[in-house]
Amino acid sequence: MGLFDALKRGLSKTRDVFAGGLKKILFLGRRLDEDLLREIEDLLLRSDVGPKTTAALLDEVRASWKDGSVQKSEEIAPFLERRVAERLAAGGNEIARAQTPPTVILVCGVNGSGKTTSIGKLTKFLKSQGHTVVLGAADTFRAAAVEQLTIWSQRNGVEIVKQPQGSDPAAVAFDAVAAAKARKADYVVIDTAGRLHTQQNLMQELEKIRRVVKKAVPDAPHETLLVIDATNGQNAIRQAEQFHKAVGVTGIFVTKLDGTAKGGALIAVRDVIGVPVKFVGTGEQIDDIAVFDPKAFAAALFSAD
Numbered sequence: 357m358g359l360f361d362a363l364k365r366g367l368s369k370t371r372d373v374f375a376g377g378l379k380k381i382l383f384l385g386r387r388l389d390e391d392l393l394r395e396i397e398d399l400l401l402r403s404d405v406g407p408k409t410t411a412a413l414l415d416e417v418r419a420s421w422k423d424g425s426v427q428k429s430e431e432i433a434p435f436l437e438r439r440v441a442e443r444l445a446a447g448g449n450e451i452a453r454a455q456t457p458p459t460v461i462l463v464c465g466v467n468g469s470g471k472t473t474s475i476g477k478l479t480k481f482l483k484s485q486g487h488t489v490v491l492g493a494a495d496t497f498r499a500a501a502v503e504q505l506t507i508w509s510q511r512n513g514v515e516i517v518k519q520p521q522g523s524d525p526a527a528v529a530f531d532a533v534a535a536a537k538a539r540k541a542d543y544v545v546i547d548t549a550g551r552l553h554t555q556q557n558l559m560q561e562l563e564k565i566r567r568v569v570k571k572a573v574p575d576a577p578h579e580t581l582l583v584i585d586a587t588n589g590q591n592a593i594r595q596a597e598q599f600h601k602a603v604g605v606t607g608i609f610v611t612k613l614d615g616t617a618k619g620g621a622l623i624a625v626r627d628v629i630g631v632p633v634k635f636v637g638t639g640e641q642i643d644d645i646a647v648f649d650p651k652a653f654a655a656a657l658f659s660a661d
Contacts, residue, residue, distance in 0.1 A: 369618065
């Protein structure tokens with residue numbers, strides 16, 4: 357299955373609301389006026405696009421209507437599709453690469469978002485490009501997290517650096533970076549906790565990990581990926597704001613794009629924190645990862661068939 361088909365399948369719930377709704381209200385010959393724009397606004401909000409992004413998109417439609425570049429109601433859907441693709445394309449989707457290895461990648465996100473599985477997929481992706489990878493199990497608050505990451509390291513045939521449950525996560529991160537340097541690995545991918553006793557503790561711990569890896573590699577982390585569960589809708593936007601404030605997210609990895617995904621939130625997250633989507637999980641298997649394609653995503657979202 358190609359990426360477009362996988363996205364189309366994964367976005368089926370959002371497409372039913374959004375693309376299906378557009379098809380109903382943007383019928384041939386309908387007058388383009390403020391009433392129509394209000395209906396589109398409601399549709400965008402119901403599709404989890406979020407108030408900020410919805411307002412921005414409507415402003416662009418309104419401006420194009422006023423200057424005559426959009427004159428008919430049936431021109432709105434392709435116009436919006438282009439604008440969504442452009443918004444998602446801003447910033448590029450390339451994974452960072454340090455001038456001097458190892459490239460340090462921090463992976464963050466709430467528990468249950470698919471974070472550890474995404475690390476397994478990312479590791480396979482990097483290995484498929486000929487890179488060597490070391491994993492760091494810095495989510496030491498959950499024994500299951502270390503166990504899961506160990507399984508992924510075995511499946512990928514890569515080294516993992518870990519310590520007993522309750523160990524200092526920052527110390528594990530430092531050791532992982534040191535191991536990667538000693539073995540001249542290309543990448544070190546560090547798992548982090550998704551939830552501590554309080555949200556403040558979580559963010560402080562993540563900030564500490566950033567400081568510690570910077571001591572080992574001054575320009576690290578080179579990439580901070582936020583794993584977002586596509587079924588979370590508006591909650592994903594709030595999570596993105598919190599993590600970005602704490603650790604300076606540089607890219608988004610979208611998971612759980614199944615039939616229940618609330619895909620409109622992805623556009624909102626991109627707008628709210630201003631960082632690009634870099635990867636998408638397209639299934640449950642280790643190879644089910646793809647570099648994010650903004651045009652394919654927008655095309656799938658606007659496909660009513």
